[in-house]
């Protein structure tokens with residue numbers, strides 16, 4: 501049986517012309533221009549050449565950036581069938597401070613074609629054609645990609661539009677080539693066809709993605725789960741992993757050691773603790789920060805919020821120490837700054853809401869110079885119980901913030917990649933990206949990262965190893 505399926509109704513009426521790309525590619529990627537006259541790729545607004553992009557109109561520069569990104573992917577892939585990407589610029593969701601940069605996904609999926617590695621399993625159209633070694637879609641585009649035409653305009657990341665240069669020197673702008681590489685990745689196969697929000701499979705049939713997704717809590721892959729189990733798994737942060745061998749094998753060459761917190765001193769608290777790192781202050785380094793732990797106590801109920809400058813007693817207790825403070829009332833960077841001003845060398849923020857792993861500490865303050873991490877509510881309570889036995893200036897409990905010798909940032913203890921599964925669910929992002937704890941940043945994280953890679957394979961990135969797990 502040969503079953504083909506459109507993921508949505510396709511209107512071909514808007515296609516104005518196809519643009520074949522260079523032939524050196526191991527796979528030919530053809531960008532199908534779906535913009536109307538005068539807009540998007542056809543925008544005649546004159547521009548100056550920039551960063552190796554010699555186009556003299558806005559539309560031509562956009563096309564050149566597409567060609568450039570498509571060529572990078574084309575050199576990586578291996579397919580006898582040209583891959584057509586229907587692309588255009590549209591006004592996408594925008595706010596003053598955030599915007600959808602682009603979106604892409606498969607326009608076609610296929611199953612039970614000749615030579616399909618698994619029966620009754622969806623494959624993205626481009627991959628299915630590669631495996632079939634023939635075009636089962638008669639020349640129609642297999643990927644749909646849209647990019648935000650309003651980016652950088654009023655009330656749409658104003659002043660922060662796309663950088664159209666090809667050299668990655670994007671400064672404060674958003675690197676279009678980087679965004680294109682990311683979105684093409686989704687279209688080629690880096691996306692789940694099963695709805696994580698409802699747990700429902702596309703037409704009741706699993707995709708190759710579901711075979712590799714594994715939930716450490718349920719101890720099941722997504723193909724083994726009920727809809728309800730998949731819904732729970734889609735928000736099981738840092739417990740949803742990718743079991744594909746290519747990614748797991750490549751990960752040690754790509755990912756750095758994970759930041760970790762080790763506690764020592766008293767038998768009841770010894771161990772390695774889960775942490776969330778801070779978006780402000782210094783990064784945790786291999787050299788690390790070690791000191792005795794002392795709590796800040798500035799509330800009658802025993803909590804130490806550190807939202808105000810510390811009292812003389814508190815300051816005396818935490819000077820030269822790693823301060824334990826409670827989450828709540830004020831922002832994380834205020835707490836950490838108050839501890840720093842009182843002489844602390846590091847901060848542990850104990851969560852006030854149950855759950856694990858602990859999320860990171862958001863916020864920014866360039867004057868914070870000491871490291872800070874979040875620990876779970878449970879771990880915080882365990883530490884506080886042990887700290888009740890302290891003297892005024894000594895606790896006998898020690899914390900070391902450093903880099904793990906064994907666990908990599910963005911993977912589980914067995915070295916398998918964590919997938920993005922925040923709670924609440926984020927439509928369009930959840931389950932179809934690598935987790936944000938990966939370090940260095942990976943191309944297929946859900947947010948545009950500063951250091952977008954242009955090499956899609958290890959040791960620079962894990963995007964292509966994941967596609968190889970799917971059959972590329």
Ligand SMILES: [Zn+2]
Pocket residue numbers: 682686933945946
């Ligand atoms: Zn994405």
